[in-house]
Amino acid sequence: MIQNIEKKIKLAFxxxxxxFLTSLAVVVAVCVFAYSLVNEQRKNIYVLDHNVPVLVRQTDQGTNREVEYxxxxxxxHLLFFTLPPDDEYIKNNxxxxxxxxxxxGLAQYNNLKEKGYYNSILASSALLTIQTDSVVVDENRHFRYYAKQRIERPTSIATRALITEGDLQDVPRTENNPHGLIxxxxxxxxxxDLDYVEKKNF
Structure with a gap:
């Protein structure tokens, strides 16, 4: 009889x-899940657009940095080399x-300006556009930019190969520099010059 009671006590214990251990494990699992959920929610930012909450996701600065480069x-390059025969548009770009x-960049702009480059665009009614071929950025953030520039005048169309290079440096993000790079x-x-074609006059 006493042995049965002891067995029952041991079984109950x-x-x-x-x-208790199962409850403790469940509590720990719930706490871990809740903590991870809270951390995920902290990455969500809501902004109001005409009183409508819009979800915006917060990411680290390093996320997709290569794409931003x-x-x-x-x-x-699109801003610097897209030049229509419009003085205000050129200045704005x-x-x-x-x-x-x-x-x-300012030095190159001033050099072209002194040589009358922008005045010649206006005088000849030329339209300069650029088509990017590729941008190669290495681990030291040194880049090479490959493109073709199209120069269309009333009498001709010229195509040029353009390659530039430089370095990228992090700076604070601003409205005028949203990528935070310079x-x-x-x-x-x-x-x-790659190609030159004269337009036919009818």
Missing amino acids: AISLGS ASHVNIF LSKAMYLVDDT IKNWKTVLNK
Whole structure:
């Protein structure tokens, strides 16, 4: 009789201990899950768009940084080399481009201006556009930009190969520089004619 009571006590104790350990494991699992869920929710930011909450996801600065490198270089060159025969448009584009580059970009702009490059575009009603071929950025954030530039005048169309290079440096993100990068030591490596076609006059 006493042995049966002892067995029952041991069984009850084992069941109680098992229940306690199971409950403890469940509590720990719930705490871990809740903690990870809270951390995930902290990455979510809601902004109001006309009183409608819109979910915006917060990411680390390093996320997709390689994509931002190429995008920054591409946008700068599009602004700097897309030049229609419109003085205000040219000034506006170049003003935006100067936020993305250091004084080497300004020096090249001033050099072209002194040579009458922009005046010749206006005088000849030329339209300059650029088509990016590729942007190569190495581990030291040194880039090479490959593109073709199209120069269309009333009497002709010329195509040039353009290669430039420079370095990328992190800077604070601003409205005028959303990628938080600036191009340094920028220079033109190659700028040569590939094709020249005269327009037919009817």
